[in-house]
Amino acid sequence: MHKVLIISYYWPPAGGPGVQRWLKFVKYLPEFDIHPVIYIPKNPKYPITDSSLIKEIPKNVTVYKNEIFEPYTYAGFLSKTKTKQISSGVISDDNPSFLEKILLWIRGNMFIPDARKYWVRPSVRFLTDIIKKEQIDTIITTGPPHSLHLIGLELKKILDVKWLADFRDPWTSIGYHSKLRLTKASEKKHRELEKKVANGCDKLLVTSNTTKVEFESITTKPVYVITNGYDIPESDLPFSGMDKKFTLSHIGSLLTGRNPENLWKVLSEIISENKDFKNAFQLNLIGVVGQDVLNCINDNGLKFYTRLKNYVTHEEAVNYQRRSQLLLLAEIDSPYTRGIIPGKLFEYLAAKRPILAIGPEDWEGGEIVKNTNSGFVCNYNSLSDLKAVILKWFHLYQQGNLMVSSVNIQEYNRRTLTAKLAELL
Template sequence: MKKNVLIVTYYWPPAGGPGVQRWLKFVKYLPDFNINPIVFIPDNADYPLVDKSLLDDVSEDITILKSPIREPYKFAKLLTGKKATTISKGIITEWTKQSRIERLMLYIRGNFFIPDARKSWVKPSVALLSDYISKHNIDTIITTGPPHSVHLIGLKLKEHFGVKWIADFRDPWTTIGYHKELKLTKASEAKHKRLESQVLNTADDIIVTSSPTKREFEAITNAPIHVITNGYDKVSTGVISLNEKFTLAHIGSLLSKRNPKVLWRVLSDLVKANPEFAQDFQLNMVGSIGEDVLESIEKFGLNRYLNAVGYVSHQEAIVYQKQSQVLLLIEIDSEDTKCIIPGKLFEYMVSNRPIVAMGPEATDVEQILKTTNTGQYFLYKDYAGLKHVILNHYESFKKGSLQSNPIGLQKYSRRALTESLSKIL
């Protein structure tokens, strides 16, 4: 008999972006390990990104429960339009460039919606799920955040029913980069910390996506903490030809603080010094781009080489990855981002294209790239190293020999990761 597990998540198809794929793929493979996933989602969510192609991965055999949610971002859009959408995506401009309305929105978001703007979904969800748990054979629930208000649903259900509760953190709570941008009062910051501690110390098991997050949470709780990274899944795309140009591609959002000026400087110097490189080079940006990033690209004279594609479906993103000559992976240069392993890293690794990554010192990303032989990792100050590697890649491109030679990727497949999850369950 299969074990019934209730999974509570805000992000679910047709939501787009990386947040939806982790549990979409776990749910896809859990039945292979004698586990029956029952998924609870909002009925009318206002997702900042939509990708209807992901609906193809949702099996008709999966039970999906829904409950309405009140979305404050819908109201905010009526007042501010595009700005509310960008904030909901996590794109926050620098303080000196923020308008008064943006600063006000961040203050309201940070201090009146704790832990986040989806807090109103907690109470009705607990009421609906309490009835469902009572009528069905449910002894294990999983909550996944952000939004971390989802964990408060798990907290209440744990208190009411004593079910086994696993809290999955795709990102940290109070140390994630944008948390500092929310204009929190001391009382609000203390409430975040209190709720975080309550969740971490009440859940039976904690799952995180990186070793730094595990170390961070170990200072708060004695609950078992398991690292299950994100991963890759097989995507059928047919035969894809490489770009004829020497394309460097970044797939995904490039936020304002994720602005590698040293990379723009390297590329600017290369196109100025080498006419042949300038003729061959193209910079592909697939996803949302912060205004500060665009300004930096223009400042370094790279506008003529920029192909700003915008947001595309996951299927299209995979095609862009496999077409590209070199893939760029860029993280904010901050202590707070050491715990972040972007989900696209794993899909990059199976694209058979060399990766050039940038971020803070001593991260899991750097170790994964080294152990899988899929790319090089650089600090933001390493102008010489970046220039050397990009030139080497360009020379290999001209010879027709530019490729990646990965090793040991199987453990990052979505099915293998789901097997690890099944053992916890």
């Protein structure tokens, strides 16, 4: 059986979308005669944890751990909340505080490419022996954090190994990169490292066609797209059936840039005009919600109809998706986010509930919704068409006939996606 070493920062009990991609690949790779060996930090500081994911780790997988120095531990003395947010890539758009500006400057200029850079040298020393011992000829690095690609870069130099660099998110072209208050020298350093990684690996793996095009502009190495996906629900929580209310649910962070103001206006308008809708509607926001988003919701008179719940386990999130009448997908309205395909989109597809997708023009996430016939896609300026589709769905809900006839979603099944990865390996 062919062995591959997967170098990842995120691994259960880490929570959030970052852990899902390689946890699922590891689950299915043995079916294609590939044995994954995992390398992760021994003492990470995860911004979100979800212990329910631990049971998804295959019992026969080999996991190596090594100590990591985490500067965020000390930054937390200034502000644990802000440090966690910046560590997760969650950065305020509106009037950041003086403290946040300091933390952003430190993050962007003192820790290049990121604060996990201090794990690179110890990991190279540690893994050199492991690779020889396990007789591994292929390594995979997955980022962010993109400092992990520097581990691959060094191992490639000193060992006769193949190296696949997986980018779950872009590096210098991701939206929050421009908010790091970088000096010109720091910006140059980021781009130099990105180019070294892109040209030093044997193959690049990305999650969207937009990111593929971006990397093809800086490297001649082959770039492949394997999106994120969905797995068959394995939740231990019983499915209690569809919500009785006409629920519109968003699962995940809903922060400043993802505030669909026209949606709140439309919902408020329908509530004022339609008594049946008023009595039936409920907005579920599952996860972190920005204060400006809440203010906008409240300003449109929707506070009474809104149910808030902080971060839930992945199992609970799957159940919220399956029982909601409608699912809300929102992406930041910016050219920089056209290639961002939220991981929850694929689980929305598996839930087979109508998706209301709001995002930028030419958004790849929206194209997937359209191509799979899984819902309705609009931009942040939509009003009349947004109102029309919500009323159409409400009418179907009243008839007990609200459903979605999606097509071609099987290509996003985690087993199918792992088959593509196995072919690359």
